[in-house]
Amino acid sequence: MDTKRLTSRDVAAAAGVISAGGLLGIPTETVYGLGANGLDEKAVHAIFDAKGRPQDNPLILHVSDAGWLERYCADIPAVAYELACRFWPGPLTMILPRKRIVPDTVTAGLDTVGMRCPDCAVTRQVIAAADVPIAAPSGNASGRPSPTTAAAMLEDMDGKIDAILDDGPCRVGVESTILDLTVTPPRLLRPGGVTLEALEEVLGDVAVDEAIRRLMAPGEQPKAPGMKYRHYAPKAPVTVVKGDPDMTAGYIVARMGEKSGVICFDEFKGYFRGHPVEAIGPAADQAQQARRIFEALRAFDHLDVTDIWAQSPTDTGLGLAVTNRLNKAAGFHIIELS
Numbered sequence: 001m002d003t004k005r006l007t008s009r010d011v012a013a014a015a016g017v018i019s020a021g022g023l024l025g026i027p028t029e030t031v032y033g034l035g036a037n038g039l040d041e042k043a044v045h046a047i048f049d050a051k052g053r054p055q056d057n058p059l060i061l062h063v064s065d066a067g068w069l070e071r072y073c074a075d076i077p078a079v080a081y082e083l084a085c086r087f088w089p090g091p092l093t094m095i096l097p098r099k100r101i102v103p104d105t106v107t108a109g110l111d112t113v114g115m116r117c118p119d120c121a122v123t124r125q126v127i128a129a130a131d132v133p134i135a136a137p138s139g140n141a142s143g144r145p146s147p148t149t150a151a152a153m154l155e156d157m158d159g160k161i162d163a164i165l166d167d168g169p170c171r172v173g174v175e176s177t178i179l180d181l182t183v184t185p186p187r188l189l190r191p192g193g194v195t196l197e198a199l200e201e202v203l204g205d206v207a208v209d210e211a212i213r214r215l216m217a218p219g220e221q222p223k224a225p226g227m228k229y230r231h232y233a234p235k236a237p238v239t240v241v242k243g244d245p246d247m248t249a250g251y252i253v254a255r256m257g258e259k260s261g262v263i264c265f266d267e268f269k270g271y272f273r274g275h276p277v278e279a280i281g282p283a284a285d286q287a288q289q290a291r292r293i294f295e296a297l298r299a300f301d302h303l304d305v306t307d308i309w310a311q312s313p314t315d316t317g318l319g320l321a322v323t324n325r326l327n328k329a330a331g332f333h334i335i336e337l338s
């Protein structure tokens with residue numbers, strides 16, 4: 001099929017794709033998503049086909065405001081509205097008990113559903129115009145890094161979706177934070193654009209799912225099914241080096257091979273002359289690192305590298321999300337310098 005290119009002036013056409021049961025690339029503040037009518041089983045099925053996504057991995061429903069929660073969720077705790085008031089529209093997905101109206105294909109048979117209101121006006125306008133929630137995973141082919149531009153999404157999806165709405169590069173660059181509100185204390189299932197520290201300010205105690213910081217053992221089940229898959233991975237193997245940036249840069253220079261690529265902070269670019277280098281921003285600029293990380297991982301697939309070394313950001317604030325994506329891309333192959 002021919003994938004139509006739409007812009008923010010084409011809200012009606014974009015909503016038309018959703019209403020007709022088609023597939024639409026949607027911009028959000030985090031990453032581009034692969035959207036369809038979240039109440040239409042057949043349309044949702046097509047999302048899994050286009051991505052090559054395992055059927056046991058549930059999708060997030062995107063809504064245009066917190067008033068929509070009651071349509072799709074049951075037993076909504078007061079704290080969900082408090083969080084929506086503070087963080088929506090924005091990069092927070094809340095896991096809540098679902099109502100029967102939400103199809104099994106969306107939730108992969110779970111009795112909960114992930115709800116998110118994206119901070120992207122044009123996408124909220126499309127949702128409101130179609131008057132249905134948009135089910136959307138990240139717009140990459142399954143296993144690849146998430147797309148933070150329309151062009152990156154088209155690398156994976158051109159010809160497989162009806163249209164893509166291009167609203168420029170994503171402002172945040174890593175996916176939404178996923179918080180399970182069906183357990184006490186609430187549990188962080190995936191770090192993302194809303195930091196753990198910001199959630200703790202509202203909630204006090206927040207549990208952190210093990211799958212965020214380490215590789216799951218065979219047979220172990222993380223609470224967010226998607227966290228168990230190899231993910232975000234470029235074709236070449238990645239090694240992450242943790243520690244003081246001066247030390248990690250020195251360590252990598254001493255060990256890298258002739259055809260190694262490097263992901264580093266801007267300050268250290270000069271260390272790796274003659275090698276393919278993706279600088280992800282200054283060591284102290286976590287927002288820039290979040291915006292750059294997926295493009296950096298994608299870039300190496302177009303380059304002739306045998307392996308990739310990466311300087312690890314710190315894991316506080318937004319850094320918890322960036323290091324989680326990088327560690328997953330590396331299959332948790334991490335060297336810790338002390």
Ligand code: TXA
Nearest residue numbers: 030033058059112113114137138175176224225226227
């Ligand atoms: O920022 C984002 O969240 C992007 C944009 C497009 O909104 N979407 C996104 O979707 O990252 P996806 O499908 O790539 O990741 C959703 C994650 C998966 O790991 C999935 O297993 C988990 O959320 N998830 C979805 N519904 C869930 C549920 N009911 N319970 C537990 N985990 C759930």
Ligand code: MG
Nearest residue numbers: 137138139146
């Ligand atoms: Mg994804």
